[in-house]
Amino acid sequence: MAKGTPGLDLEKAKNVAQTVVGDVASVVHGALCFIGDRVGLFKAMAGAGALTIDELATKSGLSARYVREWLGAMAAAHYVEYDAGADTYLLTPEYAAVLADEDSPFFIGSYFQMAQAAVSVAPKVAEAFRTGKGVTQAEYPQSFFEAAERNSRTRYQHKLLRKWIPAMPQVVESLQAGGLAADVGCGGGRAAIMIAQAYPKARVVGFDIHAESIERARRNAQAAGVGDRATFEVANGTGLPTHGFDFVSTFDVVHDSVDPVGLMSGIRHALKPDGTYLVQELNISNKVGENLKPMGKMVYSVSTLYCMTTSLAHGGAGIGAAMGEPKARELASAAGFSRFTRLPIKDDFAVLYELRP
Numbered sequence: 001m002a003k004g005t006p007g008l009d010l011e012k013a014k015n016v017a018q019t020v021v022g023d024v025a026s027v028v029h030g031a032l033c034f035i036g037d038r039v040g041l042f043k044a045m046a047g048a049g050a051l052t053i054d055e056l057a058t059k060s061g062l063s064a065r066y067v068r069e070w071l072g073a074m075a076a077a078h079y080v081e082y083d084a085g086a087d088t089y090l091l092t093p094e095y096a097a098v099l100a101d102e103d104s105p106f107f108i109g110s111y112f113q114m115a116q117a118a119v120s121v122a123p124k125v126a127e128a129f130r131t132g133k134g135v136t137q138a139e140y141p142q143s144f145f146e147a148a149e150r151n152s153r154t155r156y157q158h159k160l161l162r163k164w165i166p167a168m169p170q171v172v173e174s175l176q177a178g179g180l181a182a183d184v185g186c187g188g189g190r191a192a193i194m195i196a197q198a199y200p201k202a203r204v205v206g207f208d209i210h211a212e213s214i215e216r217a218r219r220n221a222q223a224a225g226v227g228d229r230a231t232f233e234v235a236n237g238t239g240l241p242t243h244g245f246d247f248v249s250t251f252d253v254v255h256d257s258v259d260p261v262g263l264m265s266g267i268r269h270a271l272k273p274d275g276t277y278l279v280q281e282l283n284i285s286n287k288v289g290e291n292l293k294p295m296g297k298m299v300y301s302v303s304t305l306y307c308m309t310t311s312l313a314h315g316g317a318g319i320g321a322a323m324g325e326p327k328a329r330e331l332a333s334a335a336g337f338s339r340f341t342r343l344p345i346k347d348d349f350a351v352l353y354e355l356r357p
């Protein structure tokens, strides 16, 4: 192969190679961001102004030699601003909001933890490409589920209570009046806990098939002081052990599930006749041609590394994360819901569907 390869445009091939180098750089740089998140470097830099290598090493209690190499990578990626004259490094307020401040609405620093855990399973996923089977949840490191909880905690804190639930007045009314709510596929329980905190008369039950997540959710609820009103059970949404809910939610669950129609149908049976089911899914089209952008690149990759693959591990539907509204409507109708409304909420990451029996 080379110059004479038919159809090969050498200039274009050089550009492709540059793009791929940039992508590989992002992968390994992502590992350094994972480390920065884990050992507290982003947090140490946040609000600290311009720092020398030694100042950051002292502040973070870490090896100066490692800090120097890490800062080089962060500067090259423009995550920190390097002042060559002063030999200092600055994490701007904007990067601090995205990478360091877990209470900021912009915080996505935990994505690196999720990516690292997901990538660690890639050899098993490669095997699944050959067999067409999948990788079970039990084969993923706990860190993956902890990262998912960190990701969603920020989302719930800023959106669930302030925008999503208020968009459904009948839900607000029932929760204020002491209604019964369920969060199915609750993971570490952050949504259920926040609902219990915001609505002191309401009771919330979190269900999940993943026992370790339920254990963590119980501990989180105790720590938050709502362990009596936010309780958690290992259960499959296809056959919930409790019925009579005023409000049920699933956050990023339907596209992961083994039996999505069974899950939504189980939820419909568990709802009161005038109850509400809130489905949150990813803001992404089901058409590849509409997803040719960074969000598509991330969602298809995470879907392959977890969402589709854990569903296929049990012979499931394997819908994948790029589910899109038409599929959501089809599933809701098959599960027997008569009303489907897309809530008019603008969000780069999420779409919300309000379903009524």
Ligand SMILES: C[S@@+](CC[C@H](N)C(=O)[O-])C[C@H]1O[C@@H](n2cnc3c(N)ncnc32)[C@H](O)[C@@H]1O
Pocket: 148, 149, 152, 184, 185, 186, 187, 188, 207, 208, 209, 210, 213, 235, 236, 237, 238, 250, 251, 252, 253, 256, 257, 258, 259, 263
């Ligand atoms: C991507 S995680 C989302 C967790 C949580 N809702 C959040 O937003 O952080 C999907 C969760 O759904 C759970 N799950 C999937 N199918 C389920 C089912 N049929 N019944 C109950 N939980 C289910 C998984 O175990 C996992 O914890």
